[in-house]
Amino acid sequence: MKMHSIAHTNSLSRRLLLGSMAALFAMPMMIGNAKAAGLEEIKKRGFIVATEDDFRPFEFVKDGKPTGFDNEMIEDLRKYAPFEIKQEILPWTGILAGVSTGKYDAAITAVIITKERKQSLDFTSPIADATHYYVKRKDDKSISSIKDLSGKTVGVQAGSALLGRLPELGAMLEKQGGKLGKVVEYTSYPEAYQDLALGRVDYVVNTVINLQTLVAEKPIFEVGQAVSGQSYPAWAVAKDNKELLAFLNDFIAKEKASGRFAELQKKWFGEAFPNLPVAFEPDF
Amino acid sequence: MIRDFGIVWSERSLLLSGLANTAILSTLSAVAALLLGFLVTPALMSKRPFISGTSRVFVDGMRCIPFLLFAYIVYYGLPSLGLRLDNWTSGLAALTIYNAAYMAEILRGAWVVQPREPIEAGIAFGFSDFRLFRRIILPPLLLSAGPVIGNQMIQIIKDSAFLTIIALPELTHAASSIQSRHYIPFAAFITAVFLYWGLCLVIEAGVSSIGRVAEARR
Amino acid sequence: MNGSDIAAIFQGAIMTVTLSFIGILIGLPIGLGLALIRWANVPVVARIVTLYVSMLRATPLVTLLLLLFFALPNIGVPINPISAAILGLVMNTSAFNCEVWRSALMNFPKDQYEAAQSVGMRAGQRFRRIVLPQIVRVSLPGLVNEMSLLIKVTPVLAVVGVVDITRAAVRIGAQTYEPLPPFLVAIALYAPIVFALVSLQRWIERRQTAAEALA
Numbered sequence: 001m002k003m004h005s006i007a008h009t010n011s012l013s014r015r016l017l018l019g020s021m022a023a024l025f026a027m028p029m030m031i032g033n034a035k036a037a038g039l040e041e042i043k044k045r046g047f048i049v050a051t052e053d054d055f056r057p058f059e060f061v062k063d064g065k066p067t068g069f070d071n072e073m074i075e076d077l078r079k080y081a082p083f084e085i086k087q088e089i090l091p092w093t094g095i096l097a098g099v100s101t102g103k104y105d106a107a108i109t110a111v112i113i114t115k116e117r118k119q120s121l122d123f124t125s126p127i128a129d130a131t132h133y134y135v136k137r138k139d140d141k142s143i144s145s146i147k148d149l150s151g152k153t154v155g156v157q158a159g160s161a162l163l164g165r166l167p168e169l170g171a172m173l174e175k176q177g178g179k180l181g182k183v184v185e186y187t188s189y190p191e192a193y194q195d196l197a198l199g200r201v202d203y204v205v206n207t208v209i210n211l212q213t214l215v216a217e218k219p220i221f222e223v224g225q226a227v228s229g230q231s232y233p234a235w236a237v238a239k240d241n242k243e244l245l246a247f248l249n250d251f252i253a254k255e256k257a258s259g260r261f262a263e264l265q266k267k268w269f270g271e272a273f274p275n276l277p278v279a280f281e282p283d284f
Numbered sequence: 285m286i287r288d289f290g291i292v293w294s295e296r297s298l299l300l301s302g303l304a305n306t307a308i309l310s311t312l313s314a315v316a317a318l319l320l321g322f323l324v325t326p327a328l329m330s331k332r333p334f335i336s337g338t339s340r341v342f343v344d345g346m347r348c349i350p351f352l353l354f355a356y357i358v359y360y361g362l363p364s365l366g367l368r369l370d371n372w373t374s375g376l377a378a379l380t381i382y383n384a385a386y387m388a389e390i391l392r393g394a395w396v397v398q399p400r401e402p403i404e405a406g407i408a409f410g411f412s413d414f415r416l417f418r419r420i421i422l423p424p425l426l427l428s429a430g431p432v433i434g435n436q437m438i439q440i441i442k443d444s445a446f447l448t449i450i451a452l453p454e455l456t457h458a459a460s461s462i463q464s465r466h467y468i469p470f471a472a473f474i475t476a477v478f479l480y481w482g483l484c485l486v487i488e489a490g491v492s493s494i495g496r497v498a499e500a501r502r
Numbered sequence: 503m504n505g506s507d508i509a510a511i512f513q514g515a516i517m518t519v520t521l522s523f524i525g526i527l528i529g530l531p532i533g534l535g536l537a538l539i540r541w542a543n544v545p546v547v548a549r550i551v552t553l554y555v556s557m558l559r560a561t562p563l564v565t566l567l568l569l570l571f572f573a574l575p576n577i578g579v580p581i582n583p584i585s586a587a588i589l590g591l592v593m594n595t596s597a598f599n600c601e602v603w604r605s606a607l608m609n610f611p612k613d614q615y616e617a618a619q620s621v622g623m624r625a626g627q628r629f630r631r632i633v634l635p636q637i638v639r640v641s642l643p644g645l646v647n648e649m650s651l652l653i654k655v656t657p658v659l660a661v662v663g664v665v666d667i668t669r670a671a672v673r674i675g676a677q678t679y680e681p682l683p684p685f686l687v688a689i690a691l692y693a694p695i696v697f698a699l700v701s702l703q704r705w706i707e708r709r710q711t712a713a714e715a716l717a
């Protein structure tokens with residue numbers, strides 16, 4: 001079967017090629033980025049939220065149904081909100097991009113607050129403590145403190161704050177004469193943990209809550225020490241979407257006041273975090 | 285939008301290393317798959333039922349399952365049987381073995397339509413086995429199978445993109461990484477699409493020149 | 503791996519089969535339309551189609567899906583995972599189908615067409631009664647090949663969140679750390695479907711060579 005080759009076509013095709021390339025680039029400039037929707041528009045067409053498909057214990061799928069801390073909060077939100085809530089479940093790498101371009105109104109997932117993210121997103125009150133820790137194989141005796149991590153291979157989720165804050169760990173290691181080893185980026189954490197179990201990576205960095213949940217389910221792992229400073233996850237909306245932000249913060253405050261917040265935290269994280277700030281400015 | 289492409293430009297080293305990985309991985313596995321195919325094709329046509337049977341099971345098996353599933357099996361399944369490869373080796377192995385089956389089919393199809401006369405003449409003239417293969421059998425075989433092999437190479441380049449899922453830092457993985465950190469999906473992926481298109485045009489040009497050589501010979 | 507895990511993989515199978523079916527069904531006529539545009543050499547549009555087909559055949563489906571799913575909303579077009587999956591599959595398979603249809607059209611004996619014209623058949627009739635039945639016959643092996651290729655490419659839909667057979671199997675393996683059993687179930691689900699299509703293709707090819715030998 002002969003293959004058609006653009007390389008040998010005449011000038012009309014070449015002009016068309018250049019023309020369509022120009023159109024392809026010009027089009028987005030003309031239409032512009034989609035704007036984030038205000039509360040009025042959300043009331044009319046429904047509230048579109050995005051959650052991750054496998055991020056225990058915040059959200060995951062069990063026996064075909066979405067469950068976890070964030071999913072239960074969404075159930076409460078459905079009773080609280082005067083409009084319909086539509087939930088999209090997708091991989092992490094698409095969530096923040098979707099919120100910042102207006103495809104989703106909010107990310108109801110544990111988004112760690114970082115300086116870089118604050119440039120295109122606004123965050124609600126933090127929902128948990130998210131100090132970064134590392135986890136290793138329990139039978140790996142070569143790692144017992146931070147300085148043993150020098151030169152070892154680390155697994156993290158692509159596009160995550162945990163990846164973004166690895167330099168903090170790198171600085172910690174350098175102070176003790178070591179350095180950060182090879183970094184492997186995964187689409188989601190279950191794959192990283194699987195590779196940890198298989199020995200392809202030596203340690204995985206995630207928040208303390210995720211790791212404690214993991215170790216409770218899989219005792220072949222053990223949580224190590226903290227590899228970052230103070231860190232909090234929250235829900236994210238597009239920048240300057242003040243009405244929606246106020247709405248969500250009111251909801252969170254109500255959940256805290258009624259004790260439901262602490263109840264869900266104890267259920268999913270093993271402990272409540274009663275002293276979470278109402279707003280948080282990150283150093284990183 | 286210009287700003288978005290500016291960000292892509294600033295990350296060009298990541299994109300280029302992804303492109304290099306894609307090109308190297310695809311080329312290595314294409315060559316290896318072709319060589320492996322040359323071993324499997326005679327096995328397929330062997331008179332001994334055991335050899336032809338097992339090779340037929342191999343070829344049909346590879347053509348019945350999706351490449352991504354095979355890559356997962358090589359990467360996550362083999363360790364259960366004691367063989368743990370890193371993502372580059374797994375990717376290369378999966379691409380090679382999977383496409384060797386297709387190459388074997390292609391070579392078999394091309395072999396079946398080869399005229400027998402030149403080969404019989406070569407044997408009559410006393411060509412040794414190796415010379416027979418290299419100068420009588422191989423050139424027309426490659427020339428007639430050229431376009432289809434070129435097609436398969438393009439397929440290999442596209443299959444390599446699947447390997448982003450086992451964290452192999454090829455072109456799509458690079459574009460994904462850029463997109464998930466800077467939130468510029470359109471710029472990042474359109475750039476990747478054009479780079480893939482460029483790679484394929486290079487292959488198509490190569491196939492065309494082989495086609496011209498084939499025409500000249502005839 | 504327990505019963506609910508196997509049920510999850512079967513649910514993935516329903517998704518795989520449904521999306522493949524829709525993709526094949528829509529992709530076939532669109533591929534034919536594209537091929538007709540190029541065959542009839544409609545000015546300007548034919549060149550655009552050539553460009554479109556060339557780019558789509560060179561683009562990995564994974565990259566196309568990521569582009570559609572993330573970039574379309576970026577320019578104001580909202581799209582959900584299932585729509586992105588179907589759109590990606592259709593775009594991909596229509597480009598390949600186009601080449602198959604086009605090869606059949608180009609090899610179509612002109613004299614039949616001209617004879618029909620001279621007898622006074624209108625263009626639509628000519629197409630429906632003379633051209634279409636014969637090019638369908640000629641294109642069939644290539645089209646069935648493309649169908650099996652489409653099914654084998656569906657695992658990639660996981661990047662936009664669609665849970666198919668492969669994604670369901672991988673998820674179970676990532677939880678239980680025993681990946682082989684779910685993988686074997688996945689193979690057991692894919693192989694019969696693809697093998698049936700490949701056998702169908704071989705049977706069609708054999709029948710056609712036999713028919714041509716008799717003719």
